[in-house]
Amino acid sequence: MIRINLLPGEERKHRGPAFTFKSGDLVMPVVILSAAVLIMAGMALSQRAAMGQLTRNIADVDAQARALAPQIERVNRLAQERAELDLRLGIINKLEKGRTQTVHLMDDLARCLPDHLWLTTASQEAGNTLMLEGVAMSNLVVSDFMTRLDRSPLFADVELEVAERNTIGDKTAVRFRLHCRVTPDEPAQ
Secondary structure, three states: OOOOOOOOHHHHHHOOOOOOOOHHHHHHHHHHHHHHHHHHHHHHHHHHHHHHHHHHHHHHHHHHHHHHHHHHHHHHHHHHHHHHHHHHHHHHHHHHHHHOHHHHHHHHHHHHOOOOEEEEEEEEOOOOEEEEEEEEOOHHHHHHHHHHHHHOOOEEEEEEEEEEEEEEOOEEEEEEEEEEEEOOOOOOO
């Protein structure tokens, strides 16, 4: 293959090799590369030291946790016993509250009974509903009983379900059934 140089003569003489390598050109990249390697080595050592410190801290905390494990177990057991005791006290308080409620209810019911009226059944149904059955000499006596119940602070919403005239022996009487709501915690009307 034939090569022809088309550059003018002057340029042919001044032009040297295309790439010349000087020792000063290599210094700057080596310095930068060395600085980068030193920085990375310093960061690696720093990370390794931090990791070693954290590992020691974890070992110390684990040792403290093992030392405190019996005390933690005791605290948990005491908390459980306290919860059970609170539950028992709640039940006792509920029973204590309801202990005298029935006595007050029957006492107030006895005060509301007019003359010539007899109760045959008194039962407390689900919740606070009281069902009363009885016999009276007239409808007016049943009406008086319902009025007295309605005025009592322990009873509310008194409603007559059945009132029918029957003969008992040689007398005529009224058999009745009514229900009302028991309100022991509400203030007097």
